[in-house]
Amino acid sequence: MRVLMPDTLEEAYGMLAAEPLTPVAGGTDLLAHWPGNHDARKRAYLDLSGVSGLRFMHWGDEALTLGGLTTYSDVIWDSRVVEEFPLLADAGGQVGSIQIQARGTWAGNIANGSPAADGVPVLMAYDAVVVLGSEEGDQEVLLADFYLGYKKMRLRAHQLIRAIRLPRREYDFQRFVKVGARNAQAITKIGVALTRSEERWRVVVNSMAPTVRRCPALEAMLDEDRPVSGPEDLLTAIREDLAPIDDIRSTAAYREKTLARVLYFDLKGVCPSFA
Amino acid sequence: MERREGISKLLGRELYIDDVPMDRGLWGATVRSPSPRGRIREVRFSPDVNWDEFVVVDHRDIPGENHVWLIESDQPVLAADSVRHVHEPVVLLAHHSREMVHRAVRSVEVIVDPAPPVLDFRLPPGADGIQHGTDNVFSHIVIRKGDVDAALADAPVVIEGTYETGAQEHVYLENQGMVAWIDGDVVVVKGSLQCPYYVHAALTHGLGRAEDRVRVIQSPTGGGFGGKEEYPSVLALHVALLALKAGAPVKMIYDRPEDMAATTKRHPAWIRHRTGVDLDGRLLAQAVEVVFDGGAYVTLSPVVLSRGLIHAGGPYACDNVRIDGRAVLTNSVPFGAFRGFGAPQTIFAVERQMDKIAEELGMDPVELRRMNLIREGQSTATGQIIRDGADRLEVLDRALDLSAYREKQEEHARFNAAHEDLRRGVGLSTYFHGAGFTGGGEVHLSSVAKVEARPDGRIEVLTSNIEMGQGTLTIFTQIASESLGLEPDDVVIAEADTFRVPNSGPTVASRTVMVVGRLIEKACADLVAKLGDSDLRGPDLKQAIVDWYRKHSGGVLDGAARYEPPPGTSWDEDSYRGDAYGAFAWGACVVEVEVDLRTLGTRVLDVVAVQEVGKVLNELLARGQIQGGVVQAIGWALMEECVWSDGAMVNNQLTNYMIPTSDDVPPIRVDFLEAPYAHGTGGAKGIGELPVDGPAPAVAAAIEAATGTHPRVIPVTPERLMELYDGA
Numbered sequence A: 001m002r003v004l005m006p007d008t009l010e011e012a013y014g015m016l017a018a019e020p021l022t023p024v025a026g027g028t029d030l031l032a033h034w035p036g037n038h039d040a041r042k043r044a045y046l047d048l049s050g051v052s053g054l055r056f057m058h059w060g061d062e063a064l065t066l067g068g069l070t071t072y073s074d075v076i077w078d079s080r081v082v083e084e085f086p087l088l089a090d091a092g093g094q095v096g097s098i099q100i101q102a103r104g105t106w107a108g109n110i111a112n113g114s115p116a117a118d119g120v121p122v123l124m125a126y127d128a129v130v131v132l133g134s135e136e137g138d139q140e141v142l143l144a145d146f147y148l149g150y151k152k153m154r155l156r157a158h159q160l161i162r163a164i165r166l167p168r169r170e171y172d173f174q175r176f177v178k179v180g181a182r183n184a185q186a187i188t189k190i191g192v193a194l195t196r197s198e199e200r201w202r203v204v205v206n207s208m209a210p211t212v213r214r215c216p217a218l219e220a221m222l223d224e225d226r227p228v229s230g231p232e233d234l235l236t237a238i239r240e241d242l243a244p245i246d247d248i249r250s251t252a253a254y255r256e257k258t259l260a261r262v263l264y265f266d267l268k269g270v271c272p273s274f275a
Numbered sequence B: 001m002e003r004r005e006g007i008s009k010l011l012g013r014e015l016y017i018d019d020v021p022m023d024r025g026l027w028g029a030t031v032r033s034p035s036p037r038g039r040i041r042e043v044r045f046s047p048d049v050n051w052d053e054f055v056v057v058d059h060r061d062i063p064g065e066n067h068v069w070l071i072e073s074d075q076p077v078l079a080a081d082s083v084r085h086v087h088e089p090v091v092l093l094a095h096h097s098r099e100m101v102h103r104a105v106r107s108v109e110v111i112v113d114p115a116p117p118v119l120d121f122r123l124p125p126g127a128d129g130i131q132h133g134t135d136n137v138f139s140h141i142v143i144r145k146g147d148v149d150a151a152l153a154d155a156p157v158v159i160e161g162t163y164e165t166g167a168q169e170h171v172y173l174e175n176q177g178m179v180a181w182i183d184g185d186v187v188v189v190k191g192s193l194q195c196p197y198y199v200h201a202a203l204t205h206g207l208g209r210a211e212d213r214v215r216v217i218q219s220p221t222g223g224g225f226g227g228k229e230e231y232p233s234v235l236a237l238h239v240a241l242l243a244l245k246a247g248a249p250v251k252m253i254y255d256r257p258e259d260m261a262a263t264t265k266r267h268p269a270w271i272r273h274r275t276g277v278d279l280d281g282r283l284l285a286q287a288v289e290v291v292f293d294g295g296a297y298v299t300l301s302p303v304v305l306s307r308g309l310i311h312a313g314g315p316y317a318c319d320n321v322r323i324d325g326r327a328v329l330t331n332s333v334p335f336g337a338f339r340g341f342g343a344p345q346t347i348f349a350v351e352r353q354m355d356k357i358a359e360e361l362g363m364d365p366v367e368l369r370r371m372n373l374i375r376e377g378q379s380t381a382t383g384q385i386i387r388d389g390a391d392r393l394e395v396l397d398r399a400l401d402l403s404a405y406r407e408k409q410e411e412h413a414r415f416n417a418a419h420e421d422l423r424r425g426v427g428l429s430t431y432f433h434g435a436g437f438t439g440g441g442e443v444h445l446s447s448v449a450k451v452e453a454r455p456d457g458r459i460e461v462l463t464s465n466i467e468m469g470q471g472t473l474t475i476f477t478q479i480a481s482e483s484l485g486l487e488p489d490d491v492v493i494a495e496a497d498t499f500r501v502p503n504s505g506p507t508v509a510s511r512t513v514m515v516v517g518r519l520i521e522k523a524c525a526d527l528v529a530k531l532g533d534s535d536l537r538g539p540d541l542k543q544a545i546v547d548w549y550r551k552h553s554g555g556v557l558d559g560a561a562r563y564e565p566p567p568g569t570s571w572d573e574d575s576y577r578g579d580a581y582g583a584f585a586w587g588a589c590v591v592e593v594e595v596d597l598r599t600l601g602t603r604v605l606d607v608v609a610v611q612e613v614g615k616v617l618n619e620l621l622a623r624g625q626i627q628g629g630v631v632q633a634i635g636w637a638l639m640e641e642c643v644w645s646d647g648a649m650v651n652n653q654l655t656n657y658m659i660p661t662s663d664d665v666p667p668i669r670v671d672f673l674e675a676p677y678a679h680g681t682g683g684a685k686g687i688g689e690l691p692v693d694g695p696a697p698a699v700a701a702a703i704e705a706a707t708g709t710h711p712r713v714i715p716v717t718p719e720r721l722m723e724l725y726d727g728a
């Protein structure tokens, strides 16, 4: 096993351009897959922890930008973020445990590409843009367009997630709900992030498809104020948008019904079209 | 009193078996069956591995009998011709490199000609499924009292209910692990275990060695819960076989996935009640059928079944009882000892049945229990007359008071009306647990404890009972120092090493304090008596010891005691009648839950556990036992679910087998009542298992109160509750 330890982004880009490397941020995802996988130890790693200027939160007039090494804890303990982007703190506070929140990064959560990632739905519901850096310069991709399929994403081997940009908007509704088998250290069975800004809804769901994804059919129902008189009325749109499965953690039927109930109960007092 | 090993555990200095350095030793690993049942056609070693570097052991290397010594001799140490469950051990490997040996396991293929497996213990096996006797029944026990059929026929109301409980994984923090080495002509095995002399017996049989050529030493043990009662015998045999063949020390440590997949769990159970009651709710007849899934080999299933059945009627008086139970074979990884030992399963069923009776009669479940709880002079299902001075009604009332049960019910009615998506409810259970071995078990064990004085005046306590987190070292220190009037630092607890300590029995069955503690008290008295003055205590005693050693150079001043049954007790194993246990401890538990109707997830808001335990010797340790047991039971009731494929657990990681975190349990409120038991240490009865018996039915009752559903199967996962709720 080899570990390269760059000090600057430029150095890191150079190393990445030269050979295939696995970036390490907090290492919490990489470590979880570590012991069983002997071949992983033969790989070469790029330790990002020493790269200066990669862990920050920058407030511009138009956007809040998180760095490629910004952790959940950084966000949870920042009162300005909690005020303006409360879902980041809500979701961050439900990732793993306090120890994981202290090490785990938003960029790592995105790049790990798990359909169960808890950081991704809230970022996506805020229309986050992923800033990919490399020797060739920056490339920006809307997070909602970032995933191509299970663990497939628009991130090339020589690129790093350098930053994550969140446009600053007025929201009149924001909610994140994580349903897991227990209150901490639980892989999400069903998760949903909801935002409404200027009459437009974002509905982003995790653990119910091969990737975290926005739900256009549900968003359209909400945008168009279509009448909903019970959770069942949401099932058709849920099935159109998502493809839950039976697995070791839950069942497809439970996932569909629970998402419908969460949406129904949580939006009932919010959407006049919900009876 | 300070916990004896507390600081070293806190500072990470305690050396668990995996922490013990291995200089010139080998690492062992196990090749297991991929198939639930069949004949082994071939064991194929991949040509890509240089097998000369490995020590390889199979069934032909076993010098003694190829079975794991226990109740019956059916479980092979290593499979020879056939396999009966997935993960059954077939071949052992050892190598200098831990990584190499684990990789090599994947280069050995066990090829099995499959036979049809039996996987559902609730169904009768087909003719081609018979593998044990004529019917796959490991054990069949019937407890009879009065005339059940007549009483059921005459009863104004007969209520039926069927209940099921799932397997449970122990999740001790420290996985199974052992080291073996050869010392002259002695095989030494050291590791994480609860019962040094069980392991010793298994080794003498399996290795075909005399008792004095086998030595077993317990290493600091990171939790057991029954999981280190019988399983360590298997691992000890494996590691010893490798060490014998290698002629070098060998260490075997299971990783978490292997430990969860290949070792025992709590027996799954199916239980049916038919109860005859009069219109006031008095129990007239209890007919109970019990089936436990034993898994592929007998292991401890008959005794787990026995304890389960003795507790199956609950802590209630009823003149006509028939409890008919079987433990049956399936081609699953064998089930085994787990804290509570069958009682949590049967108590879940009887407590849910009591709630069902209350509902069908339109009665308050509290009043139904109050009416039927055993009074002084009444008897249990085996005819054991209870006259222990304990006030079982007071236990119940204390739990109701502390939990504000009635107030909560009113509060919940208001809360539920005010919330569209949340429901609260409160549930109750009353229960009991017999401590020590069942029936004549303690007489059969005939345990011995010893104390030995040292020339400097300190006292060493020698027993085979072990510390596994529950506090044995501390409580034994306390018992010895209090009986001798010495400081705790004047007491040394001997390492559980079969070359030094007598056989005081296994560390199971809530017996350590009640039974062995009493032997320590008696051994202390024996030692003092040898000094000629039975009243010697404290500094005078210390001085007398020092003087004794001055006079008797080369001698040893010691004291010993052997178990004697309490006078007047009797038990008949054939009819299953008599005094099943020296003493029962009594409990009542109230649980409050909140169910989220969006997810059907259940949150436990409050738990009160009240118990009568004879005498609390060490309040902190006792509370710890109760709180830990309650948490374990909440996990079993709500979230701990083994997912099976071909009789093997497939969610065998801590990410996918859920136990409660500190965020999932509320503060657990504990209270004790005391009615000293004349034959227990300082009046104490056993408490280690009692707390696991009560919470699961109380959780289910609380969910019932909150949602109007009738959970009869645990764990009540959100998935299961959603089906019940939507069906309701």
Ligand SMILES: Cc1cc2nc3c(=O)[nH]c(=O)nc-3n(C[C@H](O)[C@H](O)[C@H](O)COP(=O)(O)OP(=O)(O)OC[C@H]3O[C@@H](n4cnc5c(N)ncnc54)[C@H](O)[C@@H]3O)c2cc1C
Pocket: A022, A023, A024, A025, A026, A027, A028, A029, A030, A031, A032, A048, A068, A069, A094, A095, A096, A097, A100, A103, A104, A105, A106, A107, A108, A109, A110, A111, A112, A116, A117, A118, A119, A159, A160, A161, A162, A185, A186, A187, A188
């Ligand atoms: C006990 C435990 C509990 C957990 N609980 C949760 C949970 O509840 N919810 C949840 O969503 N996740 C959970 N996780 C997963 C993990 O903690 C998160 O996904 C975390 O955000 C990963 O961040 P990291 O910095 O540790 O990533 P790393 O492990 O360092 O990396 C993860 C992946 O991203 C790549 N990567 C990292 N940074 C970059 C970058 N800047 N550019 C390009 N690629 C990069 C790495 O190469 C790797 O493939 C848990 C993990 C553990 C061990």
